Amino acid sequence: MLRTLYTSLAKSTNLTAAAMAPLLGGSNRNQSTIIKQSDxxxxxxxxxxxxxxxxxxxxxxxxxxxxxxxxxxxxxxxxVISSTGPVWSAGHNLKEISASTDGGCEIxxxxxxxxxxIYKSSVPxxxxxxxxxxxxxxxLAASCDMVVASxxxxxxxxxxxxxxxxxxxxxxxxxxxxxxxxxxxxxxxFPMKAPDALAAGLASVVVPEAELDxxxxxxxxxxxxxxxxxxxxxxxxxxKQLEMGIKEAYEQGTNVMVENIRMDDAQEGLKSFAEKxxxxxxxx
Numbered sequence: 001m002l003r004t005l006y007t008s009l010a011k012s013t014n015l016t017a018a019a020m021a022p023l024l025g026g027s028n029r030n031q032s033t034i035i036k037q038s039d040x041x042x043x044x045x046x047x048x049x050x051x052x053x054x055x056x057x058x059x060x061x062x063x064x065x066x067x068x069x070x071x072x073x074x075x076x077x078x079x080v081i082s083s084t085g086p087v088w089s090a091g092h093n094l095k096e097i098s099a100s101t102d103g104g105c106e107i108x109x110x111x112x113x114x115x116x117x118i119y120k121s122s123v124p125x126x127x128x129x130x131x132x133x134x135x136x137x138x139x140l141a142a143s144c145d146m147v148v149a150s151x152x153x154x155x156x157x158x159x160x161x162x163x164x165x166x167x168x169x170x171x172x173x174x175x176x177x178x179x180x181x182x183x184x185x186x187x188x189x190f191p192m193k194a195p196d197a198l199a200a201g202l203a204s205v206v207v208p209e210a211e212l213d214x215x216x217x218x219x220x221x222x223x224x225x226x227x228x229x230x231x232x233x234x235x236x237x238x239x240k241q242l243e244m245g246i247k248e249a250y251e252q253g254t255n256v257m258v259e260n261i262r263m264d265d266a267q268e269g270l271k272s273f274a275e276k277x278x279x280x281x282x283x284x
Contacts, residue, residue: 033062040077041220042066049085055136056093060110063140067117067125074283077224079121080216081144082128088153089137091169094162108168111136115143115172119239122232124223128216129153130209132191139169142176142202145235148216149194150209155202156191175242177201227265227281234260 032048044066046053055063067079083089092111097104118125127133127144134156141147141155157166157173166186173182181200185192197203207215223231237256241249260266265281272279 032056032059033066035062035066037076040075040224041080042076042078043080043082046081046083046089049083049087051093052087052090053083053085053137054090054093055111055140056096057107057110060114064110064114064117067114067121071121071123074228076123077228078123078220079125080128080220081125081140083131086131087137088127088129088131088133089140090132091135091137091139091159111139112168114140118143118145120236122235123228124231124235126216126219128212129155129203130212132156134158134191135166135169138166138185139172142169142172146204146219147197147202148212148219149197149203149206150212151194151206152209153194153197153203153206154191155185155197156189157185158189158191160187161189173202227269227279229263229282230260230265233263 032046032051032053034043034045034047036043036045044063046059048054048059053059063081070076092104092107097107100107124145127141127147129141129147130150130152132154133141135158138155138157157169159166159169170182170186173185177200181192181202184190192200192202194203194206198206205215205219233256237253241253244252265279268281269279
């Protein structure tokens with residue numbers, strides 16, 4: 001009876017088993033993450049501040065599920081990765097790496113799978129950072145489509161302090177930051193405060209801590225007002241063209257623009273502009 005009640009509660013509040021496990025009195029499995037969805041926005045909350053929200057294998061499996069489950073549901077418009085506590089994520093679980101028999105290869109590959117699915121996702125994925133993101137936590141944040149940070153956020157490639165060069169985090173930050181700034185993080189292990197991260201291209205926007213929720217809501221609201229189909233198409237080519245030479249990018253980009261113009265939502269957008277009204281986007 002009690003289990004049925006809690007299961008119904010979970011469905012009504014969009015909480016996953018991760019959040020419901022403590023209520024059900026079951027195992028502690030997945031309590032370190034909460035996944036909820038409301039009004040088109042899915043939030044993946046790293047919820048183990050005592051462990052500094054480390055990216056254990058279990059946590060990474062939950063993040064991957066949060067990104068990929070029902071990814072093409074027309075009601076899903078945006079995904080936000082946030083956290084509780086003063087550390088957004090301290091990176092990989094070092095105990096798991098030490099205990100691994102493959103030098104951590106499967107663990108590192110698990111995060112790569114998450115990142116590749118961030119790129120492939122048809123909806124924007126936002127890192128909402130209020131605290132420190134370090135090592136693999138830095139890698140995860142830098143791989144999201146946007147980083148919305150509070151003035152309390154900071155970023156570090158701290159593995160070098162333990163004799164582990166942040167090689168894979170370096171792949172993420174070197175693609176969004178100037179070389180002199182990314183190498184500064186990688187070779188020193190020094191933390192970078194939010195205003196400096198903004199100036200270096202590591203953050204999309206930085207706001208006072210008290211305004212972080214409102215700023216994130218403003219961004220997700222703006223995304224929800226746009227055509228889902230057009231954002232999905234644009235995101236696919238955005239990441240594709242990053243790997244191209246400039247000539248090929250413009251050649252293929254021109255074809256994508258033509259394809260975009262021919263879409264129903266683009267035609268609706270042009271028509272609504274001429275008629276001075278809000279567009280009525282398709283549900284696809």
